[in-house]
Amino acid sequence: MILKNKKVLIIIGGGISAYKALDLIRLLKKNNVSIKTILTKSGKEFVTPLSITTLTKNKTFEDIFDKNSEAEIDHIALSRWADVIIVIPATANLMTKLSIGKAEDLATTVLLASNKDILLVPAMNVRMWLHKATQRNFKTLLDYGYNFIGPVKGEMACGEYGEGKMSSPRQIYAYLKSYFNKRNLVKNKNYKAVVTTGPTREYLDPIRYISNESSGKQGYEVALALNKLGIKTKLISGPTSLIFSKDLTIKKIVTAKEMMNEVKKTLPVDIAVCAAAVSDYKPINKNKNKIKKNISNIENIKIEKNPDILNYLSKNNKTRPKIVVGFSAETENVVQNSKKKIKEKYCDLIIANDVSTKEIGFNSDYNKVFIIDKNGKIKSIPKNKKSFIAASIAKIILDKLLMNDKNIN
Numbered sequence: 310m311i312l313k314n315k316k317v318l319i320i321i322g323g324g325i326s327a328y329k330a331l332d333l334i335r336l337l338k339k340n341n342v343s344i345k346t347i348l349t350k351s352g353k354e355f356v357t358p359l360s361i362t363t364l365t366k367n368k369t370f371e372d373i374f375d376k377n378s379e380a381e382i383d384h385i386a387l388s389r390w391a392d393v394i395i396v397i398p399a400t401a402n403l404m405t406k407l408s409i410g411k412a413e414d415l416a417t418t419v420l421l422a423s424n425k426d427i428l429l430v431p432a433m434n435v436r437m438w439l440h441k442a443t444q445r446n447f448k449t450l451l452d453y454g455y456n457f458i459g460p461v462k463g464e465m466a467c468g469e470y471g472e473g474k475m476s477s478p479r480q481i482y483a484y485l486k487s488y489f490n491k492r493n494l495v496k497n498k499n500y501k502a503v504v505t506t507g508p509t510r511e512y513l514d515p516i517r518y519i520s521n522e523s524s525g526k527q528g529y530e531v532a533l534a535l536n537k538l539g540i541k542t543k544l545i546s547g548p549t550s551l552i553f554s555k556d557l558t559i560k561k562i563v564t565a566k567e568m569m570n571e572v573k574k575t576l577p578v579d580i581a582v583c584a585a586a587v588s589d590y591k592p593i594n595k596n597k598n599k600i601k602k603n604i605s606n607i608e609n610i611k612i613e614k615n616p617d618i619l620n621y622l623s624k625n626n627k628t629r630p631k632i633v634v635g636f637s638a639e640t641e642n643v644v645q646n647s648k649k650k651i652k653e654k655y656c657d658l659i660i661a662n663d664v665s666t667k668e669i670g671f672n673s674d675y676n677k678v679f680i681i682d683k684n685g686k687i688k689s690i691p692k693n694k695k696s697f698i699a700a701s702i703a704k705i706i707l708d709k710l711l712m713n714d715k716n717i718n
């Protein structure tokens with residue numbers, strides 16, 4: 310039922326496991342899935358367009374320069390048509406091309422031009438899989454947001470045993486079922502999220518302000534990742550140099566007060582993620598003119614505490630989001646201090662990061678975090694790209710939300 314009328318674009322790569330794609334197609338067709346296929350040049354060495362078309366009842370696309378059916382093989386149209394794209398088998402060569410963004414044939418062009426979820430099903434000899442180059446590509450592709458099914462351990466076509474064996478058509482089928490199940494749930498529930506990010510600026514006069522080093526990158530990536538999971542996400546961002554994706558709803562603000570007002574306007578939401586580095590204090594008054602530099606003027610600057618947006622969200626009984634997530638930037642005792650913060654701030658999850666080094670955290674593209682829940686359960690994510698970390702955070706949030714709703718219903 311879940312798979313009925315879903316549109317799956319299957320890209321068949323050049324490996325001996327390509328024949329298993331035919332089994333997968335049969336399984337999916339039995340469940341009324343619509344299938345279109347792209348067969349790569351080397352894939353054609355293992356399976357024929359005729360056998361694929363016989364099973365899919367659709368043309369097998371091969372060439373990017375097919376003059377006879379130009380409209381039909383438009384790479385954008387193929388991607389637009391699909392609910393999801395699956396690459397089976399994802400060979401070491403294909404993974405390399407994807408990791409460097411090569412677009413040399415129909416398959417790689419579609420993959421580069423698509424904004425749909427892409428599932429890669431690797432299959433290769435164990436040493437090829439474990440080779441540093443392949444492992445580096447694997448990491449890069451995870452970071453780009455590709456999803457992997459397998460590989461698993463087992464005996465391979467070459468007679469060797471180890472990691473690199475392709476997941477079976479049954480395992481891929483089960484993955485797709487749970488993938489669409491989750492997507493359906495999210496769609497039906499019409500989940501909404503708000504994410505705050507970046508610094509805030511608290512002006513002393515027209516040109517001077519209190520602010521901090523935050524680049525807004527991590528919060529932005531979390532918003533993108535939630536959006537990608539099908540959750541309608543609004544990002545409220547302080548001043549940053551980020552170039553935002555058009556896929557997201559963005560509201561730019563400057564001060565903490567403006568951030569708070571925008572957050573309030575967005576309620577009710579199911580998820581709130583406070584990644585912003587809100588200035589703790591603000592001048593009580595903003596001077597109309599540039600403050601002259603005499604000591605009494607400086608001494609007369611009065612500051613007050615800014616409102617705590619995270620606290621407001623998590624303590625607000627009427628419109629409390631189901632999942633409230635805070636961030637904790639620490640320079641020492643990261644986990645211990647963050648566990649304290651989760652209690653003080655009444656949130657469900659806290660993302661703790663160590664900002665003691667320049668290499669990770671503020672301004673860097675990398676981060677290293679601990680995801681701590683209110684029961685004290687800790688998941689550590691070693692140093693990785695902020696986009697990768699964001700995808701892990703988004704998945705944990707969604708699973709918590711689905712679990713939460715299941716228990717309530």
Ligand code: C5P
Nearest residue numbers: 583584585587615616617618619635636
């Ligand atoms: O107390 P501390 O500033 O360390 O807490 C950090 C967490 O609180 C972050 O999630 C941050 O976005 C949030 N916060 C907030 N409003 C403030 C201060 C912090 O939402 N005024």
